[in-house]
Amino acid sequence: MNIFKKIIYKIQFLNKRAQLKKSWEKYGFDVWHVENNIYNRPYKFQLANELSNLGLDSIVEVGCGFGEILVHTNVKTKIGYDIDPKVIQAASEMYDEVTYKVGGLNDITENSFECLLLFNWIHNISEPDLEDSIQRHQGKMKYLVVDQIKQGTPGYQFYHTFNFLLENKFSLLKTISVEKDVRNILIYKSNL
Numbered sequence: 001m002n003i004f005k006k007i008i009y010k011i012q013f014l015n016k017r018a019q020l021k022k023s024w025e026k027y028g029f030d031v032w033h034v035e036n037n038i039y040n041r042p043y044k045f046q047l048a049n050e051l052s053n054l055g056l057d058s059i060v061e062v063g064c065g066f067g068e069i070l071v072h073t074n075v076k077t078k079i080g081y082d083i084d085p086k087v088i089q090a091a092s093e094m095y096d097e098v099t100y101k102v103g104g105l106n107d108i109t110e111n112s113f114e115c116l117l118l119f120n121w122i123h124n125i126s127e128p129d130l131e132d133s134i135q136r137h138q139g140k141m142k143y144l145v146v147d148q149i150k151q152g153t154p155g156y157q158f159y160h161t162f163n164f165l166l167e168n169k170f171s172l173l174k175t176i177s178v179e180k181d182v183r184n185i186l187i188y189k190s191n192l
């Protein structure tokens with residue numbers, strides 16, 4: 001990223017942060033969402049671009065926070081689930097192009113969607129639990145997009161291999177290493 005873009009992002013980050021701080025005072029969600037908005041986490045733009053390139057009609061993100069990735073993705077139907085009702089309340093007030101719902105992976109009610117996105121929280125759940133939850137929805141989706149904490153990065157609870165996906169009729173389409181970040185973006189396609 002060139003210096004000019006860095007300065008623009010810094011200004012946009014501070015503006016967004018001031019706006020989100022007001023929402024945080026009202027709803028009291030995790031302050032992470034204020035301090036890590038899309039302008040100081042540019043991988044969210046990168047991910048939104050990758051998702052837009054898949055040419056999707058519908059996407060479900062679980063663990064969506066404000067749904068910033070969904071908002072910047074070019075998809076007709078955008079559904080965001082999050083376990084935290086406070087962040088969902090705040091997000092619903094902020095963006096009307098996303099349908100927000102309180103819940104986790106096991107609460108998805110949609111019978112079919114083209115893509116399931118799980119990003120920046122699954123390092124807190126074990127691989128067998130993740131496998132179990134994804135299997136519940138396997139026939140419903142064409143793509144599954146996840147983040148993977150790079151091996152050797154200290155401080156995370158679980159480092160997923162996602163080998164279970166290859167054993168369960170998914171193919172790995174693309175691995176994108178996020179520059180200056182702890183994670184890879186992995187795009188899988190269902191063979192069902």
Ligand SMILES: C[S@@+](CC[C@H](N)C(=O)[O-])C[C@H]1O[C@@H](n2cnc3c(N)ncnc32)[C@H](O)[C@@H]1O
Pocket residue numbers: 032044062063064065066067068069081082083084087103104105119120121
């Ligand atoms: C670090 S934030 C990332 C938000 C968003 N994916 C992004 O990248 O901007 C993690 C979010 O996952 C949510 N979360 C954590 N565990 C969850 C679970 N088991 N089910 C659904 N959401 C969960 C948290 O409430 C939080 O909003």
